[in-house]
Amino acid sequence: MTRLETPEALESFRQEILTRRDPDSPCVSICAGAGCVASGADEVIAAFEKEIEAQGLSATVSTKGTGCPGFCEQGPVVVVYPEEICYLQVQAKDVPEIVEQTIKNKQVVERLCYKDPATGERAVKESDIPFYRSQQRTVLCNNIKIDSKSIEDYLALGGYAALAKALGQMTDLEVLEEVKKSNIRGRGGAGFPAGRKWEGSRNADDPIKYVIVNADEGDPGAFMDRALLEGNPHSILEGLILGGYAVKAHEGYFYVRQEYPLAVKNIHLAIQQAEHYGLLGENILGSGFDFKVIVHQGAGAFVCGESTALMTSLEGKAGEPRPKYVRSNVKGLWERPSVLNNVETWSNIPLIIDKGADWFTSVGTDSSKGTKIFSLVGKITNTGLVEVPMGMTLREIIYDIGGGIPNNKKFKAVQTGGPPGGCIPEHLLDLQVGFDELTKAGSMMGSGGMIVMDEDTCMVDVARYFIEFLTDESCGKCVPCREGLRQMHRILTNITKGKGKEGDIEILEELAETAVEASLCALGKSAPNPFLSTLKYFRDEYEAHIHDKRCPALSCKELISFYIDPDKCTGCGTCRKQCPADAINGDKKLIHIIDQDKCTRCGTCFEVCPPKFSSVVKLSGEPVPDPVPEEARTIRKKTKEKG
Numbered sequence: 001m002t003r004l005e006t007p008e009a010l011e012s013f014r015q016e017i018l019t020r021r022d023p024d025s026p027c028v029s030i031c032a033g034a035g036c037v038a039s040g041a042d043e044v045i046a047a048f049e050k051e052i053e054a055q056g057l058s059a060t061v062s063t064k065g066t067g068c069p070g071f072c073e074q075g076p077v078v079v080v081y082p083e084e085i086c087y088l089q090v091q092a093k094d095v096p097e098i099v100e101q102t103i104k105n106k107q108v109v110e111r112l113c114y115k116d117p118a119t120g121e122r123a124v125k126e127s128d129i130p131f132y133r134s135q136q137r138t139v140l141c142n143n144i145k146i147d148s149k150s151i152e153d154y155l156a157l158g159g160y161a162a163l164a165k166a167l168g169q170m171t172d173l174e175v176l177e178e179v180k181k182s183n184i185r186g187r188g189g190a191g192f193p194a195g196r197k198w199e200g201s202r203n204a205d206d207p208i209k210y211v212i213v214n215a216d217e218g219d220p221g222a223f224m225d226r227a228l229l230e231g232n233p234h235s236i237l238e239g240l241i242l243g244g245y246a247v248k249a250h251e252g253y254f255y256v257r258q259e260y261p262l263a264v265k266n267i268h269l270a271i272q273q274a275e276h277y278g279l280l281g282e283n284i285l286g287s288g289f290d291f292k293v294i295v296h297q298g299a300g301a302f303v304c305g306e307s308t309a310l311m312t313s314l315e316g317k318a319g320e321p322r323p324k325y326v327r328s329n330v331k332g333l334w335e336r337p338s339v340l341n342n343v344e345t346w347s348n349i350p351l352i353i354d355k356g357a358d359w360f361t362s363v364g365t366d367s368s369k370g371t372k373i374f375s376l377v378g379k380i381t382n383t384g385l386v387e388v389p390m391g392m393t394l395r396e397i398i399y400d401i402g403g404g405i406p407n408n409k410k411f412k413a414v415q416t417g418g419p420p421g422g423c424i425p426e427h428l429l430d431l432q433v434g435f436d437e438l439t440k441a442g443s444m445m446g447s448g449g450m451i452v453m454d455e456d457t458c459m460v461d462v463a464r465y466f467i468e469f470l471t472d473e474s475c476g477k478c479v480p481c482r483e484g485l486r487q488m489h490r491i492l493t494n495i496t497k498g499k500g501k502e503g504d505i506e507i508l509e510e511l512a513e514t515a516v517e518a519s520l521c522a523l524g525k526s527a528p529n530p531f532l533s534t535l536k537y538f539r540d541e542y543e544a545h546i547h548d549k550r551c552p553a554l555s556c557k558e559l560i561s562f563y564i565d566p567d568k569c570t571g572c573g574t575c576r577k578q579c580p581a582d583a584i585n586g587d588k589k590l591i592h593i594i595d596q597d598k599c600t601r602c603g604t605c606f607e608v609c610p611p612k613f614s615s616v617v618k619l620s621g622e623p624v625p626d627p628v629p630e631e632a633r634t635i636r637k638k639t640k641e642k643g
Helices: 007-020 034-038 041-056 092-104 151-156 160-171 172-182 194-203 224-231 233-247 261-276 307-315 343-355 357-361 394-400 436-439 458-474 479-496 504-518 522-526 527-548 574-578 606-607
Strands: 027-031 063-064 079-083 085-087 210-215 249-256 292-298 340-343 371-378 384-389 411-416 420-427 447-455 561-564 616-619
Touching: 007 151, 007 160, 027 034, 034 041, 034 458, 041 063, 041 092, 063 343, 079 160, 085 092, 085 436, 092 160, 092 249, 092 411, 092 527, 151 233, 151 261, 160 233, 172 194, 172 233, 172 343, 172 357, 194 233, 194 340, 210 233, 210 343, 224 233, 224 261, 224 371, 224 394, 233 261, 233 340, 233 343, 249 606, 261 292, 292 307, 307 343, 340 343, 343 357, 357 436, 371 394, 384 394, 394 411, 411 458, 411 527, 411 561, 420 527, 458 479, 479 504, 479 527, 504 522, 561 606, 574 606, 606 616
Parallel strands: 027 063, 210 249, 210 340, 249 292, 371 447
Antiparallel strands: 027 079, 079 085, 371 384, 411 420, 411 447, 561 616
16 A cells, blocks of 8 residues: 555555454553653563564564653553553563463563552553543543554554545635634643634735744653654644645644654654655645645754744744744744644644544633643652643642652642743642633743642742753843843842842842843743742742741752751761761761861761651751760660669
């Protein structure tokens, strides 16, 4: 089979693929996303292939390396179909047992199943694991089922059915109207309605138009787009073709950062496969619609996530924003109408066209429809990718899906929206997740980063960190962003070092206001958010740093000291042996003492002190107690009197 000339030919080929596949035959899906590969997934895949062949099962059992299913904390993840048995943290040495017990004897290897930390119960199926049970996965759901390098896997699950429907049964205007009716808002940042953006390009006078995938994902801790690019590239490609058809564009682009080599490789392969079958190129499915796609690799500048900077970079120039006298959907790439949406937005389009706008709008809030993918990271038990319906609360995401805060620590804040986002405190945990709701709380949806922080996190230092990141990533084109952020970073750094002074907060507020009002692009306008949101909800921490020279979270290095409690020290010597500065005095059966002049505040002593003793304590804003007198340093063992 080569070129598919009509929608009917595509459907016939799909049925041929399904006929060749026995739904009852065992299939082993192994996550081959970047995270699991780093944990040994390639070795696991090779071990399965070798063991299946050695057991003489090659004719009846298949294996596939798939996209990321999201539960990154427990990778490598293996799912055995058709039973949907899910194994976590699988290593190559576990493979013979899985093949023997599960594939041959239909028995579960319980030690590799998810174990509920609260009840100790095992969850056999993926859908029974709490991490997955509370999600609603419509975009991510196929990642673990598809060999990301196989177009046949995508077709078998209904891939390109939306394209066939659009080209065979709908006009380009009807496709646009369906997207408008769905009220899908762009998943990459500001949340502008995609249908309205598309309509602006379609109605523009210039006959040459472009559609672009923004895959320049640069938020620290965010990997939603990467997971889709690596795991299900055809879903994004199909969405892009549909977008081109709707706005009358015949050329599309993937703008991908060079740090995503696996994603780039899979996208190129997907384009080649689609061209081979006539789903891309000239006269697609006999409709008369022509469309080609080009992949462009960006150099990794964070500012190129901004629409005009990305388009400037696509033109072969330095990635710098330009004034939006006219919106880029009317005058964008090479001054021509250009629709730019992010990876997740494009992945939703085939679902909307195939299942209908009413299906899409049945999920979500009044102003935020559908589901949203978040990368859940930080001080959280279950890190990974989660897809939830708009309107789910932060509390449900963090506790029901994320498993709460590890080590019995207290939740403090969650940062959403990437570096220019904001921090949301505990009393707003019941806030519904939606574009407008997060904005009202002083944060934003952004592309979907969600960083959880516990009681040990200093919110002043969080603001400093993100302002530093944005200072480094500023293109430097406009003064409010270039100089304003630099001064904000300088002041925040001084505050975390105990050098803050009266008036610093007011200066920071003035600099923030200027950046918001006068910066050229969205990066500069939103960059003060980390400071503004932390000041709004944690002003007391700023004042403690400035007035008392104290870090309430006991986090800022220059504002803390370490002290060994003589009532708890047993003279075990662990801290003294591990201290890199040789700043701890003591010997066996002697209470240890930290020499404050030598101490570098690295925290090693605090980390290595056995939990059963917990004799090393942090202090901030108070003097370190005087050392134990020499005559009282010897530790005397208590003896029980015999009755």
